Amino acid sequence: MKKKPLKERILETALRLFNEKGFHGVSVEQIVDTAQTSKGGFYHNFKSKDELLYQIHDVFITYAIEKAQEAYDEYKTPISRLCAILHSFTKVFDVYQSHITVFYQESIYLSNSFQSAINVKRDQYRYLLEQVIQEGQKLGDFRKEVPANITTMAIIGMINWTYKWFDQKGPLTMEEIADIFKDLILHSLITEQGKPEAVKLVKSFSRNSTTR
Amino acid sequence: MKKKPLKERILETALRLFNEKGFHGVSVEQIVDTAQTSKGGFYHNFKSKDELLYQIHDVFITYAIEKAQEAYDEYKTPISRLCAILHSFTKVFDVYQSHITVFYQESIYLSNSFQSAINVKRDQYRYLLEQVIQEGQKLGDFRKEVPANITTMAIIGMINWTYKWFDQKGPLTMEEIADIFKDLILHSLITEQGKPEAVKLVKSFSRNSTTR
């Protein structure tokens, strides 16, 4: 019956429960009962409930950076890279939706040492995106009027907030939403110079250009 | 010495503490000690710790809707209304930054009845913004290619996320950030038809138009 190793079983169970009721709404007892193990089994695998929370954070943020980095590496122009990074987030979302919720909702409760470990990776993610925007501005594809750092945070906010409202069973898939985000973000940043490339990546541009 | 009424003192103290350590990181005892009152004083004013959390939520969301509604009412065109609503958020931020953090961080821990009360108001806020976007699309000022509801959530995410990173002592004021957001959002939505009006509201448009 129980195929999966205990540690994994605990992690997944905890994740699901945290996602439903929040970190503080779930007791270790509930976790071990649901995961069909014992207190001992839990603490044999995790030093504390806090460490479990950290691991959930770490799994997600590590994966998110990895996917974003892959997206960055695969493409060579700022516009295509930006689109690819936005798109990469849909993959993260597919696999780790629950992690994301827990990540943004409960990170305040991580103990200090765990928190700084996470912040390092969080910053890496932000930095990657900011880089792409700066490169785009340098090359003249993106408007220079908006500061790269604030723009980065605006985009990150737009993306991250989806964890609050995205519904798996809703009318749109995460991929479709990502396409809309790409559309909005490219329109908000692109210069005349960048439009030809954008046309290939976002449908609405073509119409836009032809209309003109 | 203690000028303010007890209830207010408790609310403010709790808010500050919740903001620093999270709802679950603060006990009623800490609140009453810091607010220089007693357990009795607390429970005389609040039915439960949960109700206190609710009141914090309610104060903020009520104020946010009010300001957004004022902004809506004061202006008559979608473009100016959108700008005004974005701007209104800076006022909310100035007064209620701590509330906002608690609101987005801890709402999961509100008991069900409180949660639905809050959700009603939360939806009102969202609806107001969505209305403006739909009106703009109808009138041809905003692009119809992007769905109004997703766009609304994108904007809300962009704005709300600021509570995670905005720093009072940072280089930019909330007002300056709001101007950047206006710039980004208008560029992402506006049509050729809307540009003349946008020019008056956002600096960068003028440059944009003349360049062309």
Next chain:
Amino acid sequence: MKKKPLKERILETALRLFNEKGFHGVSVEQIVDTAQTSKGGFYHNFKSKDELLYQIHDVFITYAIEKAQEAYDEYKTPISRLCAILHSFTKVFDVYQSHITVFYQESIYLSNSFQSAINVKRDQYRYLLEQVIQEGQKLGDFRKEVPANITTMAIIGMINWTYKWFDQKGPLTMEEIADIFKDLILHSLITEQGKPEAVKLVKSFSRNSTTR
């Protein structure tokens, strides 16, 4: 029925139980059950089980110093002072036998800060006795061949060890035992010069002197 204040009731109950089963052999639950109160009642009065242990220590050692100091102050010669201090311990024993057992048995488990607080007082007690012996050696009443500090520890050992074997229901009272200790100790320390005074304080000396 319950006349005594809760804190006192908990202290006495805990003391009795610790005395019987040792600090680690008694749970907070057992204490509160026996003392007819609740976990909350316990922790309202004591920060931790450790603090309770500390208080037991402190009550005893404070009383012991006080009685020894009184004995010291009441008499003026080293011989009479030594006898009085030995005698004072019987009073301490009468009132605090259980405390003593816990004190010597469990002090290793006090947390560091508590431990140093106790050690300060423990040293005071030792110092008082050592003073008396040094004074006696200076005046020529006590033999100078034995070092005062080791002699002090020998006496303290002799006295303290009684907690391991003294039996309230045994054939001898603590007072009678103290008389025997006085006898042994004076004989082990006294010089020819000191004997006249010792005669008045310990019976066996008279016989000793006349026989000669």
Next chain:
Amino acid sequence: MKKKPLKERILETALRLFNEKGFHGVSVEQIVDTAQTSKGGFYHNFKSKDELLYQIHDVFITYAIEKAQEAYDEYKTPISRLCAILHSFTKVFDVYQSHITVFYQESIYLSNSFQSAINVKRDQYRYLLEQVIQEGQKLGDFRKEVPANITTMAIIGMINWTYKWFDQKGPLTMEEIADIFKDLILHSLITEQGKPEAVKLVKSFSRNSTTR
């Protein structure tokens, strides 16, 4: 690398740890980690943590009795026997200082059956010393005014208490301390008749006698 047999390694490690932190301050896990073995290795050699504690007790008390008995057997007069027994304790101390601490500190936590096994040997030790004193009193070497049993406990207390304060790195060796104890004890017990023999065993007596 690991020359010693596992059981011995565990015993020594446990002893050291118990000595530092007390029986309850050390977990089986800490023991096996420090001793570089496993839970299984532990329970293969000891039925329980309790049995390990018992073995520490037993090793020490058995050795102490053996040395005291050897001292008793080697000499034939009460005075020389008393001195030899006091001296024998220094040997025990050299080899088993940690055992002694654990013995006196933690014996309360031995389970009943183990406790009675230990008490039998403890009584043997006491009995041996009491015998010597009674013989001395019978022969007229020791004063009859003091009861043999209380005197025995006084001596045992004096000796045992050293485990609380003796410092390996202190100014005096255990042997020197034992000499002082011999001095004090003989002075406290000896009669005129016994003095000639005591002179040979304790330096200060000679001075004493000549002075007279």
Next chain:
DNA sequence: GATGAATGAGTATTCATTCAT
């Protein structure tokens, strides 16, 4: 003989809430 994952009863402690004063 040896391992270490797993157990689960037991522990100290916290904390929102009540209520007599």
Next chain:
DNA sequence: AATGAATGAATACTCATTCAT
């Protein structure tokens, strides 16, 4: 209105012990 002593259910965590390998 205000106090703070008292409650007791709930919580995270420990640890001696077992057992399949």
